[in-house]
Amino acid sequence: MSGSANLNVMIKTARAAGRQLVKDFAEVEQLQVSRKGPGDFVSRADTAAEQLIREALMEARPTYGFLGEEGEEHHGEDPTRRWIVDPLDGTTNFLHGMPHWAISIALEHKGQPVAGVIYDPAKDEMFWAEKGQGAYMNESRLRVSARTKMADCVFATGLPYGPSKHLPASLQDMARLLPACAGVRRWGAAALDMAYVAAGRYDGFWERGLNAWDLAAGIVIAREAGAFAEAMDARGNILEDGSVICANDGIFEQFAKVIRNA
Incomplete structure (x- = not known):
């Protein structure tokens, strides 16, 4: 995959969070049959994934802001750039052991998303794009359907x-x-x-x-x-x-x- 330095950071971070969540997902499948259930465990997994993503992105770009689902928003020194993150999109699917969930990381510049990564670890599908550079899934160029009816x-x-x-x-x-x-x-x-x-x-x-x-x-x-x-x-x-x-x-x-x- 080739892209900007920011995009490469996003992809690397999404993969790291994905590896952690895949391990947690295996635990969820075991917890399904327990009396307590997996709810509290999944909440911790979600929070831990966001912490991993936050630390990686803030280390790479310490002046950028950060908005995530689980924690408080961080306003960076650079007011024009902000990471927007969902560490576990599809939490209910994850909670029920269904392999349809993803990590979502976007970079916003002056109020508009300019780069995005959506990683589905269960299927190893990495969707990514930068404004003006096209969209891809892993190495394949993406194009919307051609249906008109x-x-x-x-x-x-x-x-x-x-x-x-x-x-x-x-x-x-x-x-x-x-x-x-x-x-x-x-x-x-x-x-x-x-x-x-x-x-x-x-x-x-x-x-x-x-x-x-x-x-x-x-x-x-x-x-x-x-x-x-x-x-x-x-x-x-x-x-x-x-x-x-x-x-x-x-x-x-x-x-x-x-x-x-x-």
Whole structure:
């Protein structure tokens, strides 16, 4: 893999965190059958992975800021650059012993993600991109799907759990979309959903109620593979809004119209 020094640091760090989490994942599979269950263990694994990532990135770039899911935000001496990290995207999958989870690391410059890495250790798939340099999975160049008919397309989403204010709107989205497409998948890892759009595995993805660390790396990877990505409000900022509509260039307008109920 060839990329900038920053990207190489991100990839190296993601692999190191992946090795640690794979060991923890093997323990989770054993804990599934215990009376206590794996919940507390997974929480510790998540926190430990973020600590590893934070230390590696801050050592490499001590002036950059850092925003992660588990710890407090660090404001760096350089106010224009910030790492945005989800150390374990798909925690519930991890908790239940399902091998569909990832490490997500993005670099933000002046409020925009400019480099992203999403690493799926269970499948050894490293999705990565830098702004203006294209997107890749391991050594292969990524390109979004070429489908242009809604009836042929498979989309992905995430459904909220518990008493979420986003549940009614999400269910209404599904009710409008399902009759118009070939299917909707809900695999429980937003970062991988974005990466799969980039790889052409999904034709599009949408979700409400997300955080910056769920989306930042996926935005740059999907866009560099040819996808369009916008907030639910087309004029909004995805990372601030916490919602996203992402799809290949040929289906985006049709897809966004359905989701926005326009």
